[in-house]
Amino acid sequence: MVLALKDVWDAFIMLFIVLDSIGNIPIFYSLTSGMKASERNKVFLKSVLVASALLVFFTLFGYPFFAYYNVSVADFKIAGGIILFIIGIEGIFGKIEAEMLRSEDLAIVPMATPLLAGPGSIYMVMYLNNTFGLVPTLLSILLNTIAGYIILANSSILLGKAGKNTVLVVSRIFSLFLAVLAVSFIRSGIEEALRSMGA
Template sequence: MFDLDLVVNAVTTLLVTIDPPGLAPLFLGLTAGMDRGQRKQVALRGSIIAFFILAVFALTGAGVLALLGISIGAFRIAGGLLLFWIAFEMIFERRQERKEKTSETAITRDHIHNIAVFPLALPLIAGPGAISATILLSGSFPTPVERGGLILVLAFCLALLYLSLVVAERIDRFLGMTGRAILTRLLGVILAALAVQFVVDGVKSAFAG
């Protein structure tokens, strides 16, 4: 019923843009002073909120584009370029610095118990990259049944994110600075390749249209 290659591509794209290993140390910083139970509550709430945000874009993103007169091909090109920039930042360690600044600003402005909404769910999890990737992927899942499959993919990716946040302390201790740097660059290269593929597909779609 579902194209396995599309599903694998969707899972890979979403996991790379959401970046669970990269969020793990930031989550620890945001929840400093909380016990394990409180951290689980924050992780669960943030993951659920981010899931609903991305699900809305998965279901309505293409419709909004059509309403604005933007073709899915044009959006694939623009989104692919955006994802490529994110990949560039990941490879050269600029994305992590921006995330850390976002988290530091949020701690000073919001009460600690509201961080599940901001900045955890938005923009650290459901950020511009993840939203763009979701809208791009929705174009590859056009039918209602296939769109339901995309929602399941989102649920799977957010479940993995939740698990990574629950064991964030162990992940951070296991990876260390060197491990995080290697993993981030590797994921950045993969995302760059996926971004280029989005641009190629967008150009083909634009010329076909």
């Protein structure tokens, strides 16, 4: 039981870092700045639900699809680690400027994807499923759905209390953690690939 709870907690934290709901607050709030609070919260809810549905889909069907093409776990770790590293570096240096993005339905594009359910988080749920199992991964998605909506729905309060600069600093810290996590994935994937080749 203790081990199962630890798996859920570890899966939740790892996915939380990749989703970066806190770091997305300035971006999401900027994209919905012309909306009333009730309308904004509906958009936030829709974006979180759509992103979560995408993550559940890839949790259930991601590996079987790619396994058909003989893609190994080591391949995923290396490729996913590179993707996460790029996302982390972009976050650290502030390269992602979502204010420039526009869509007919902001809740889906760019908010649900790629800002929440992007390549990094899609890889992450498949990695979590392979590492911790299906139930902890699905629970981590559920908990992150709830946490993400609570954070975004209270974004105006958080921005008012902490200030935009503080939120951006927290986002940079999460991006650094993500980059470090990505390096560990790449190292682990290379080690597995070498072992599989008998090196």
